[in-house]
Every structure is written in structure tokens, then in C-alpha cells.
Amino acid sequence: MPLHVSQAPAPAQHSVLAALGSPALRAAGTPALRSFPGPLSAELPLPVHVLGVTAPTAAPAGAPATRLAGWRFLIRGGEVTLAAADTLRTAGGWTFSHFFEGPYLASTERALRQADASGSPWQPRLLSIPDLYMLTLWLHGDPAADPAEGAPDPADVLIPLAPAPPGIAAHRPHRVADLLPRLTVRLVPPPLLGSTA
Template identity: 50%
Template structure:
């Protein structure tokens, strides 16, 4: 079924489009440099990016704070990179471009999600302490970009590369995956404090 994609804030989208037109911003990104008159990269697949918080022992239900919007960038008919806009005290601003495995993995996960038998709302969930990103699929297609929490029934699809022991591109119920992440984070913090 088609995904119910949220509409990004106009200033976030404008900041990314302006960066794409800037020779300084795209310098070093071979995939964003137009070749043989192909034109600039097009902006597609807007996804709110949330950062997982509150998954430690005794932290209560996990929370996810809206940290930005990621846009996939297509050139010559395929997604080649991503661009991110972040909220600042002055409003939305371009943050960075990225290439690499998460771009292709996110595209794959989005195509997988479209084959599921329900209308789902896609977003990204970042777990910085584990160097992990998941496609977060909410069954509430009308939910706002700024969630009040992660529902145990939500689906999380880890993107590749996923941390050891967590299978990429497999849909997990949040209620099943988040306790495993809580255990991993507790172990990582314990190792970090003993160093």
C-alpha cells in the first residue's frame, strides 16, 4: 500500500534546495554534481528524523525527539544521496549531505514498507549511541511529525549496517526491539564507564 508521507516544513525544504544550488555545499559530492546536462539532483522522500531518548533503565517509556528532516536526492532516475535540515534557534537550516550505505538501505526499506498491507507513516529513528538508524513506521497515518512517544505496535526496520546481532531490513514491533536496544545501551554505558 502507499505510504502516508508527512509534508516537510517549507523552510527545511528551501534550505536543502538552496544548498543543492551552492557549488560550495556540493563540493566533494560527486553524485550531486550534474553530469552532461543532467540537471541538479531532485528532492524526494521527505522523512522526519527523530533521535531516540529515554531508553535507559528506569527512564519510563522511550521517547523520540524531532531532530530534523532528511530528503533523498535523485539524479538521472535514481537516489544517489541524502540531505538533512536541522532546526536551529533561528528556524530551519541546511545541515549536511550524505552518501553511503544508509541512503540505499533507506530506499530499500521504504520499498519494503510499501508492500505491507496497511497504510503506514514513515519516519527515521536514530539511535546515536549504537550508530543505528531505523525506518520507523507508524500505523497512525494522521500522526503529527512530533510524536508523543513510540507506540509498542509501531514497526521499526533497522537500516544496514545494523549493530551486531540486529538484523537489518527485518520489521520488528517497537515493543520487541526497544527492550533489546535498552539492554545494548546499558551494556555500552557500563563498558564506557569502566574504561
Template identity: 60%
Template sequence: MPLHVPPAPAPALRSVLAALRSPTAVHEARTPVAVRRSQHSLHPELPLPVHEMTHVGRPAGSAPTRLTGWRFLLRDTAAPAGSASVGAAEAVLTADGWAFAYFCEGPYVTSTERALQQAGSLPTAFQPRLLSVPQLYMLTLWLHGDPGADAAQGTPEPSDLLIPLAPAPPGIAAHQPHRVDALLPLLTRRVVASPRLRTPV
């Protein structure tokens, strides 16, 4: 079933488009080579709100999360149809509004595309989001069960699905969909078993 990709805030999209037109932003040392080479033919698409789980260990439906940004996959419009994204761009909310943060590449970009394809083949409609779990250095595709929800709000509900992106933490299978109420206890056990991962109170 098609995913209900939420629209990104217009200022967030504009900040990414402006960065793609900016030689300064594109030619920074940390900008991926593929982005530099394809600068003038790149188009941001599939915007995903990025939420951060600020504390592992709360029950499903009450685990606190906060919106940290919007990530856009970057498609090279000059490449053959069906080509993979060459990278991603992220916008973050600042005191002055939405601002471009950085370009990135790497396994999470490819893994995000794969997870979105997995999600699109599911029989239920979902709203896709990204959920970061910093305590475990983990990123997941969060499939929220209310396709019409405000993408900037909410916490993972028990029946929502999480697809861990690769590379996933040891003992957690990447690209294996899990219900939130099944995966959160596993994440909690991993944090409890590793004191260095615990968040100071």
C-alpha cells in the first residue's frame, strides 16, 4: 500500500534547495563527492521527519521523542530512472526558523531507501518517519499507524512498526519490521546491560 509521505515545512525545503545552489555549502570538505559532482541536477524528495527518542526504557506510547529535523533523499535527475539516491540533506529548526544543516551519504541512505520499499509493500497504510535512538547509535524507519497525523508530533504507539536501518546494533536484525511494543523492551534490555549507554539522570 502506498506510504503517506508527509509534506515537509516549506522553509525546510527552501533551505535545502538554497544549499544545493550554494557553492559554499556544496563544496565543504564533508560534503559527499557524489553530491558535489551532481549538484546542478539534484532534487530533494521523500522528506522524512527525524525524531529522536530521548530516553529508552519507557513503555510504548509514552516513550518521549522530539522532532530534530527533516531529511530529504537526493535524487540525480540526470541519472537513469530507478537509480539510487546519491545522498541526503537535512534541515534543522533553529531560533531563526528552518535552516540547512548538512549533506550526508553512507549506508543509512541506501538502507532508508530499502526500508521505504519494504514499507510500501505492506498491506497497511503508514506515515513514514525516521526515529533515532542515540543511546544505541541506532536509526530506524518509524511507520506511524495514523497516516494523517501531524508529522512533527507524537510518540511511537504500541502497534506502530519500526524497521531498524543497517548498520543496526548487535543482536538487532536490520530490515526486520518490529512492532514498537515488541522492540522497545529489547532496546531497554540492551541499554540496561550496557551501563555506558545509560542516560544520566
């Protein structure tokens, strides 16, 4: 398998497993989890990085900056993905955040299959662009890299997940060097009228 799925921090995984066995599961807003009669598992942990734009004083204007925001686990019942679980880093370490359902689940699985079929050795990550309401599967070219570190390399690949923002085709792989400049332009606010910028 060309994909090299990273090992999530043990406290992040433990927090999800604890949530799966807690009464909070039955209170979650995820009908598929509440109604599934069998055992559930947390699989395919993916680090979730958030893309923003650095301040002009910190880096060249419009330069991308990423930070690790959490880990996402696909929650499976047998062979079926029912939901996902997110964890967050807090002052006390990794903690369970919430369960959720929705279109990103099937889209994530489809993008992972696309990446696997490519035959290239990728480290899969998720790259969230909150200002554009966009999530991508980020295929990092160094499978041995620390999944918590680094910014998208120009040769890395991004696969936008559905639903994608207007003008961006979901499930069409793009090199970072091709897609990121288009996204960064959307993230940088236009100069104010009358300014010298």
C-alpha cells in the first residue's frame, strides 16, 4: 500500500476509544453511531492541519502557514464508515472533541482510494482552509516525516474534498505549487481603497 498512515499520539487515540465506550456516544448527534448494534473501531488517523496566511511581518505577504489542529479518526462498524471523531490538543494534552457525520466522510475515503491507486508513497494528512470552507486530502511526499510538522511542499498533492468551494473541482488532484497560489489569493484580503499597497 503506497499510503503511509501515521500513528496518532496515544492520548488522542485513547480519548476517542474512551468516547466510543462512554454514554456520550449515545448522546452524540450522529444517528449512524447511535443505531449501530455492533462494536465500533477508530481507524485511519489523519493529522488535521489548518492553512492560513502569515502576517506580512512574519513572512513574505501571502506566504502560507500551517499548524496542527488535531487528529481525525474514521469510526467504523465492521466494513462501513459511520462517522468521524476529532481530537484537539489542549493545555493538558490530546482530548476527544466530537463525533460527526456528513459528506466529508465518503469524500475522504474516495480521496484515500485515489491516493492509494496512484502508486506513489504518500503520507496522508488533512489540510483545512476554514476561510474558504474547504478541506483537502494533503498527500505529503515524505512518508517518514513527522506528521505534526511541516508546511505543504510544492511537489505535494492536494485533493479537494466534496463539497469544494466554487471554482475548485472536488477529487481532482493538484500539485501544491499549482493549487496553493490560487487559494492564497482568495485568503489575502484586497488592499483598502486609497492605500499604497
